[in-house]
Amino acid sequence: MSGTGKTLVTGGTGFVGRAVVMELLAGGREVRVLVRDPEHPALQGLQVETVRGDLRDAASLQTAVKGCSHLFHVAADYRLWVPDPQEMYAVNVQGTKNLLTAAADAGVSRVVYTSTVGALGNPGNGVPGTETTPVCLADMVGPYKRSKFQAEQAVLEFARQGLPVVLVHPSAPVGPWDSRPTPTGKIIVDFLKGRMPAYLETGLNLVHVRDVARGHILAEERGRVGEKYILGHQNMSLSEILQMLAEVSGRPAPKLRLPYFPILCLAYVNEFWATCISRQPPRMPLAAVKMAKKFMYFDSSKAVRELGLPQTPVRQALAEAVSWFKERGYA
Secondary structure: OOOOOEEEEEOOOOHHHHHHHHHHHHOOOOEEEEEOOOOOHHHOOOOOEEEEOOOOOHHHHHHHHOOEEEEEEOOOOOOOOOOOHHHHHHHHHHHHHHHHHHHHHHOOOEEEEEOOHHHOOOOOOOOOEOOOOOOOHHHOOHHHHHHHHHHHHHHHHHHHOOOOEEEEEEOEEEOOOOOOOOHHHHHHHHHHOOOOOEEOOOEEEEEEHHHHHHHHHHHHHHOOOOOEEEEOOEEEEHHHHHHHHHHHHOOOOOOEEOOHHHHHHHHHHHHHHHHHHHOOOOOOOHHHHHHHOOEOOEOOHHHHHHHOOOOOOHHHHHHHHHHHHHHOOOO
């Protein structure tokens, strides 16, 4: 479903967005990337057109989408702590509305919106969540999840009004080119640096970032309008992830498991200090600690069944991530 026009990608300088760009280029697509910095190192050497713009600037989005038949909206303000949460809502909620309005006005023939499993329902007790697990705004922890949940409701409304949009929900991607890094990538970097003498047990669903990128293209080609698809793979406890990291890196896994409630109390203090005094990101974001109480397990069988989502072994994804971080001096 490549169409005749160009494909616009937002968030193309980020971890998942860059992987989507690479997948599109491998398929011979003409790619335009919405950027704030045309010289961003993530795009160096890639045969893409860049257009300067911002999700908060509706006029720039009208320009960016002109001449594009397809759109991948991957960009988001993804931080577990933010000094002013309204900044996050301006990008994730209003920015999404601005972009999809521009896409509708331009007659874009297909849109893939990147949500997150964090906006889905999750029992939290080890039972995997699905695309239809009941959920509401009150279940969302922190401004990132709340803003993505609200953005998703807006996207579904656009679908009901006729915009041909499909929603994908990546779990926790791992692999090369996690340059920021993401919170999951930071776990790997901290592990490699020996900065993780102990851990707070939780559970995640890990997936290779290339499988996530491929899932975006498959959603464009095969996804049903207005439907959600979880792009994930293997459910693992944090202790299992750390053990696998030990096996692929040769570093020992931490053995000390921390109790939840004392860490939660410390996180409240840390967050207060960061928000009211230092104005610097806390070492222990409160949202992260609260999220750790739930095992974020998910079932990606719908995407495997309907889209043909690939399932690269998580061990391979972790090994590639470790190699990439080491080669570039992160650890």
